[in-house]
Amino acid sequence: DTEVTQTPKHLVMGMTNKKSLKCEQHMGHRAMYWYKQKAKKPPELMFVYSYEKLSINESVPSRFSPECPNSSLLNLHLHALQPEDSALYLCASSQEPQGEDEQFFGPGTRLTVL
């Protein structure tokens, strides 16, 4: 299996909802990432899980909360989001931490916050 999978593909939620995005890879990769991509912009790194250690982009609001249940799964818990959080959320994985290794991206979750 050489794919990163993400569910759901689309998500519409209100500002008071709690939802979760899921990401899975079975390539034995040791690093997984969450990116946010707005229209016509490049992906922006939110979180990195590398060797089971979380690294956080400090500019990411606390209403986004990552969770790594095991080395193949990465979740992103969403709570009290704002309309400006509407974006494509991409998960990625790499064999080694991202600095010098190809990242494989999932298809993304298109999130709309009403």
Add this chain to the structure above:
Amino acid sequence: GENVEQHPSTLSVQEGDSAVIKCTYSDSASNYFPWYKQELGKRPQLIIDIRSNVGEKKDQRIAVTLNKTAKHFSLHITETQPEDSAVYFCAASFSDNYGQNFVFGPGTRLSVLP
């Protein structure tokens, strides 16, 4: 932190012509430079990458050149085809408090006209 600039932001070429996209980076310690292609509504996919110990790399119609002294690298696509139409992102590796990561350039929208 690392800053990556990319030019042009949009590029239109006739089918069969060549396309060149240029990127510059700021961190002289960067040593890994991937290029990603993102078609409309799809995930980013690696098309070619280069490491700092190499000046040029080629894969069929795609080539990348790197000038570490000048801190710039370029993507060359020859014999362009309509299916090459997409947004192309360059990236450069860097180290920060979160470990080894890379930052994307703003992207180039390539249109190949039949």
